[in-house]
Amino acid sequence: MGGMAARQNDQAEIKQKVTCKRETFEDLMDVYQLLLEAYGPRHWWPAETPFEMMVGAILTQNTTWVNVEKAIRNMGKRLTSDYIAAAPLEELGELIRSSGYFRQKAQRLKNLTEWYAQYTYDIEKARARKGEALRAELLAIKGIGPETADSILLYALDKLFFVIDAYTRRILERLGYTLPQTYDELRMVIEQNILADLTVYQEFHALLVEHAKRHCTKEPRCCACPVEGICWYRQGKVT
DSSP, X not given: OHHHHHHHHHHHHXXXXXXXXXXXXXXXXXXXXXXXXXXXXXXXXXXXXXXXXXXXXXXXXXXXXXXXXXXXXXXXXXXXXXXXXXXXXXHXXXXXXXXXXXXXXXXXXXXXXXXXXXXXXXXXXXXXXXHHHHHHHHHTSTTOOHHHHHHHHHHTSOOOOOOOOHHHHHHHHHHTBOOOSSHHHHHHHHHHTSOOOHHHHHHXXXXXXXXXHHTSSSSOOOTTOTTGGGOTTTTTSOO
C-alpha cells in the first residue's frame, strides 16, 4: 500500500509540473534584458541592403544560415532586383543551390521581386505603406508565410511585427509560459507585452535565436544559462 501511495504522489507531482504555467507575459521585458546583458546587441539582420535582407528571408526557409551565406556569396553583384526579375529560373536556381529547395526558392524570389516592382524597387516607397497593408501583400505572395513575411516587415520595412519561429516557442515554453496555438495569437500576445520599439523587436528576436543556439537547444544546456533564475524548466516546474 505504501508503495502504491508513493507512486500516486509521484504521478501527481509530475502532473503538477507539466500543468504549472505562468499566468501572464508581463515579465517578457525582463527576459529581454537578461538576454541582452548576456549576449549584447546582435545587430541582426546581416545584409548590406534591405533587398538583400528580403532575399535572405526566403533563402533561410528550411535551412541553416551558413547555407544562406554561401548562396548570397555566390550571387555576388547579381543580388539585385533587376537581375532576379530578368534571370532565367534555372540560372537563378543554380546560384542559390546551397540553400536547398533551390528551384522553389528561385521562383519565390521572382514572386517577391514582382511584388517589389510595384514600388519601383524603392524601399522608401514600400515603407510609406501601412504595416498591415504590406503584410497582407506579402502573405499573398506564393511561398511566403507569416514568419517570412514578418521577418521582411521587421528587418527590411521597419514595421513592428514580432517574428515567431520554433526557437521562440521552445524558449517561452521552457520559461513556463502558456502559449497560444496559432502563430498570430502568439505574435500579438508578445507584442502586447514588450516595448513598441523597432530596436527592441529586432534585438529580442535575434537574442532568442542566439539563446536557442547556445543554451536552449533541443537538449538544453542549462549550465551558466543567463535566464536560469527565471526558467521554470530549470526549476523543475515544467518538463
